[in-house]
Structure formats: structure tokens, C-alpha cells
Amino acid sequence: MAQSAVPEQRAAQQPVPLRVPVRDILPWAVFAAVLGLVLIYFVGAEQGATSLFSGTWVHEFTHDGRHLLGFPCH
Known part of the structure; x- marks a missing residue:
């Protein structure tokens, strides 16, 4: 039988989501809202x-x- 290209140890690992703190996003979100x-x-x-x-x-x-x-204008 053919062997898998991905080792069994790596296939069992789940990717860990990246956590971004709200305090890093908040200034950019406020800037985008004001600009919008x-x-x-x-x-x-x-x-x-x-x-x-x-x-x-x-x-x-x-x-x-x-x-x-x-938007109507005339």
C-alpha cells in the first residue's frame, strides 16, 4: 500500500487560531467607521x-x- 506524503503526527495536529486582541483592532475599526x-x-x-x-x-x-x-442629486 502507498504511504501518505504527510507524516501521521502532522496530520493529527489541529491548527491553532491566531488571537488578535480587541485593543489592537479598535483604533482601526473606529478610523474605518469615521472615514466611511x-x-x-x-x-x-x-x-x-x-x-x-x-x-x-x-x-x-x-x-x-x-x-x-x-443617491438622487437632481
């Missing part, structure tokens, strides 16, 4: 009465992304 909210604001709400910047340059810059994501 800023992006959603600029794509979805930066125009008209809620506009933080004068002019229409932000609207024109995000216009196609606005339609792609389903």
Missing part, C-alpha cells in the same frame, strides 16, 4: 442646504458616484 461616514456624507449629502463648502465642485466631483450608489 465622511465618504457617505460627501457622496450623499454634500449639496444644497447641508453643504459645508460653497460652490458646486464637491457635487460635480462626486456626481457619478452619487448615481452609482443610488
Whole structure:
């Protein structure tokens, strides 16, 4: 009978999951959430009465992304 390419000792071992502490992930998760909210604001709400910047340059810059994501703009 043919022998296995993996020794029997290694086949019986289970991989140990890597533990990442929450305190290492939390700053990056907060950063990603804030960045996501800023992006959603600029794509979805930066125009008209809620506009933080004068002019229409932000609207024109995000216009196609606005339609792609389903936000009405005009």
C-alpha cells in the first residue's frame, strides 16, 4: 500500500487560531467607521442646504458616484 506524503503526527495536529486582541483592532475599526461616514456624507449629502463648502465642485466631483450608489442629486 502507498504511504501518505504527510507524516501521521502532522496530520493529527489541529491548527491553532491566531488571537488578535480587541485593543489592537479598535483604533482601526473606529478610523474605518469615521472615514466611511465622511465618504457617505460627501457622496450623499454634500449639496444644497447641508453643504459645508460653497460652490458646486464637491457635487460635480462626486456626481457619478452619487448615481452609482443610488443617491438622487437632481
